[in-house]
Amino acid sequence: MPLEQSQDYSHILLNNAALLDVRAPVEFQQGAFPNSTNCPLLNDDERHQVGLCYKTHGQQQAIELGHQLVSGAIKQQRIDNWLQQLQHQPNNYLYCYRGGLRSAISQQWLHTAGVDIVRVKGGYKAMRHFLSQQLQQADSRFDYILVGGLTGCRKTTLVAELAQGIDLEAAAYHRGSSFGAHATAQNSQIDFEHILAIDLLRAAKASYPSIVLEDEGRFIGSVDIPKNIFAKMRTSPLVVIERDLQERVLQLLKEYVINMLAEYQAVCGDEERAFVLFSQYLLASLQRICKRLGQRRWQQLDGFMRAALQAHQGGDLAPHEAWLKLLLTEYYDPMYRSQLDKRKDTIVFRGDLLSCKQYIQQHTNINKD
Template sequence: MRDNSADYRRLFLQALPLMDVRAPIEFAKGAFPGALNYPLMNDGERQKVGTCYKEQGQQAAIELGHRLVCGKLKAARIEAWKAFAEANPDGYLYCFRGGLRSQIVQQWLQDAGVQYPRVIGGYKAMRRFLIDTLDQAVADCPLTLVAGLTGTGKTEVISALDNSLDLEGHAHHRGSSFGRHATPQPGQIDFENRLAIEALRRMEAGCRQLVLEDEGRIVGSCSVPIELFRVMQQAPLVWLEDSFENRVARILGDYVVDMQAEFAVLYPQNPEASFAALSEHLLGSLLRIRKRLGGERHQQLEQLMREALIEQQRSGEVDGHRYWIAALLEQYYDPMYAYQRSGKEQRVVFSGDQAAVVEFLRERAAAD
């Protein structure tokens, strides 16, 4: 595979299968969506070879690698690579720099009768391509941000548009103290890679401007890339509005009903464990903002939440959660957002309900 950006574009636009032959520790630090890890060396073997390289040089390290990965172990790994190649004939393999490790895997596959291409430049070059792609998207495509009070459905607006980037979706976090999901967030590099690939696909589809949710620098444990965040601070805003009742209902769905379903998937045969995990999640989320709430207010909300959880466990009804959700909006989130809007008022170019905002943003994109 030639080492140029057109090749990397095709890899990511077509979501071609990728076999990552780096060590598991490297893969865990950052990978590409859909890539599978079939390492040439495991972490311990890689460490031994690396130490040998530093102390005795490249040739000694190569010889050690061949001694470590030989016989039945080598045969088993070749069989795993063959199975991947046969299941994914349009795929590619790569290592960190597209060098020795991927060459060895490619050669061993060839010796086993399988011709399989590798990515020249490897993970490092593909990662560089994605970083540059996101920077280019930010530079070339004006941004518009969707803002609004908690529970107005900003994520629903983002998902309804063909020219949006879903920061919360890629971060696997709803962007608030209650925003965690039942499963972990991706690592920072994985988050950035997914975001850049979405930007690449938007530009390939002809988008000349991009819409994002108005987020802080941090979405859970993921940080919005610094250049993107810098431009977001100057971008025009559309302000999404909805009734208080609708907002409470939406948050009830997101924070309670959907989370209950997520934990049920994790504990399919154990409803008690599922409910305990939900309770821990909600109470822990409230505890994280205790200092900002103040001790007395936190205590009041916690009591409402515990009563709702008891009712839910006893009868399955979730309506009791509406009381603490409404109080949290009135006493915490709404005053905070009102303060934040006061500093952004000059940037607001449109306000309306969900249908009006989606229509405005689609017309704005079509007019560009």
């Protein structure tokens, strides 16, 4: 009796199913799905050897070589790795690149070991194609409402509070600004596209006629928003949050200083080392915009920042406000106001966060669950 397969990609992805990825590590690193764990059937070197054999001698000899390379203790170790993973997450689906031999062999070995797991029909390639279709249809499937405003206006907060909000920065794992990186690496382009596509799929499943996105540039860190989606964003209605300068300074103090230091502490586990890395993050972020700031303003900001870091080590966070305020008034605000002026015809509402939220809800008739 054939072992079970599924090509209900929507069900798999929307239910956050755990995924057992048996591709080689190099393939997994190039892109994977959320909730997937790499437990390869063939490691990178074994995959390379089998690939060369396939090109030279054909499929059958490549299969035989694969079985020779992964046999005995090595085979048992691979099976044990899968069993251990399934013990932690029993409702897994299994896939390889095309849903072919590697996943079929893995599924059969697990079945022989007494564990049945559903195989994703078509594998990674088919499911990625399915997600790519969600991206391609996103400009025709939904109307867009954009949330804009000067840096520190809590745009991301508003998007997260709305049921139809899609957080592009969360998908990118980057806050989209010069200081937007996190303590760990941001998502790859492929991973960003997968997360965004699943968010769009979820919105389609909920039958939302419109989605809410934060007003972003084409690039969020090192990833870029799909062209069709970004093109529609440029012409969509824009709701602009307005907020007092000091409130925005305090917002950046929380995001750039308090939260970022906490991230480095969580990653390092050593407070002294974490503070060194945190300081390097701030100084390097400022260095990246040196040319755009100009030498005089950069030197002023750099001096304020270094003094603030020194005071911070003594427990005083207040000096950070000097460089944060200057960063807003001399860099972020003029840049965003210039961009906003070019799109003033798309602005449909201005107000504080609460009034912007109410406006969007009234014009979409959708509230947070």
